[in-house]
Amino acid sequence: MNFAFTDDQILLKNSVRAALDEQCKPAHVRAMMEDAKGYGETLWGEMAKLGWLGLPFAEEYGGAGLGLVELGLVLEELGRAAYPGPYFASVALGGLGLVLGGSAAQKERWLPAVASGTARLSAALVEESLDWDPASTGATASPRGDGWTLTGVKRFVPWAHVADAVLVPARAPEGLSLFLVDPRSPGVSLQPMVGIDLATRWSEMKLGGVTVKPDAVVGQPGGAGSLLEALLRRAAVCASAEMLGAARRCLDMSVEYAKVREQFGQPIGSFQAIRHRCADMLMAAENAHAAVYYAAWALDAGAEDAAVAASICKAYVSDAARQVCGDAIQVHGGIGFTWEYDLHLYFKRAKALEPLFGDAEYHRELIVRHVAA
Template structure:
């Protein structure tokens, strides 16, 4: 496994970083987090038209770039640096991976070109009240009536669910758990924004009442599709967490160089130096874990579930530890509303919980490692 990025991938990183620096300064992050959708539609369109980021993982014959998890992970990491407000994780990771995993050529031709060009935003609704993130659908059912598929049930904690143009829903039918496509303006669909700790990441509760839907793939493939989606989502969330931690490290180091106490910069004190060194180790260790998971995803390795779970657990925990240390070293300014440290702290905490807590992922790792070889 080659653990280095190519010149083209590093160029992608540079281009994305420059783009985000222009469109996602802190004042814009704060403005957008107070809006219902959490993102600027014009910037999303520009991102698709000029950079083609929405279509990175979409096959070329369907309007995309035909790239893979490495390139998408680079973008996710850079977006974590700026807390970029856009439905990238929900649309370009969850939805794209769900459609590709379904193996339905007709649905791919229908759904993926709109995503690739930045016209369609999408998400996957799979979490149900009181059930683990990775549990198959039990309280959302699909039925056939008068030649139409209809959905009934509730999904919660749906990423960008209140405003997505397309919602892919896991639901249980006669064949088992399947994946179904629902238009964002479908009859019988009620979407309620969920207030959370992290205002830069929008979640919603979706209620379906005889809501028209269309099957995506086989009617019994939902559990397999969901497992694939969560592996990729965990990997990208890990990459994003690296970006969050890297930004906090840079901000903190700059602060301790400039902040003078007792006649000298506080960065000259050994205790502060040790704290910054620990933050650096956390960031680089998280980077290694995230990049390993990205390469596993790019190689479609059978070890992806292990790599993704490990990366998600470690990287989000590392981002939280770095965020905590950053607030401590920033001092009084670190706990003010005006300083962005609390927004990165909130993002780190929400990432720990999104798509399953770190404890859930570590428990899953233990179970997988305990399985007999070849099981």
């Protein structure tokens, strides 16, 4: 079986890197940390023109009709650049959520708008318990007239302050259900949450008796459990792809630094301890690469081991990215953790993604349950 990238996939990866190298330099990332919205509309519009925003959507909805492997290639490059913006939230969370379970009307309403850059989506998948198991959902949905009333608190909702709609799981009388909620609706309040990665924006989303119409239900009432599990698997693999990009950037910076930084009259890269550390970093990054793209392929292909592959991917890449990015700081020495040096941008991106959609321990538990079943 050949898992080498096709010519088209290599062209996509190279074009994304070239565009981000030009338009998403570290200076841009730092500037967006101080920006009220947190991302630049000019770059967002360029991403729409290049087709990145509709990459995994069907062509009938303005997308490219590509799969998770191609989406992973884009996300890897976004992680390499520490891109500040709602791409992951809008495409990999909200967009894929509608692809998996949305009605024809919901897809027609939202996917072309996301692909064109005129709308942004997000998903509120975790609550105060910080448990990524959909069964832990505590928010409630009560029937009211011909609609629903939602009550609850969601934590760490990515880019909710710029989203036009948020996917919100809540427990209805029929069971766990998924709703599209306008974050500007009466009864919704957003409170900023600050994380380690200042280039990513989070919000606490409080639902105080928010009324939604019947057409806001994604899928069937009570049928969101399997949909959310499928979405979380894809989100875990997509987050792993972004962590891989951040880790590769840290590795590249370490190798370049080891070539030019001199100590005792010679480059530090000539010292065995540094060479071995960089070799271990490369091995971890390459193994993470294999884990990410096999899991992406398995989910797209509906492979028998897709669920396990997704958990193996997230568990391994979470540990590998932490190792590579942490070792990069050790290779650089004192300058590695200064604010002025750019290394921390990628370290923090990887660290912020590590617990999302289940950390390594959570996914190892899922693997054990699957094997023991």
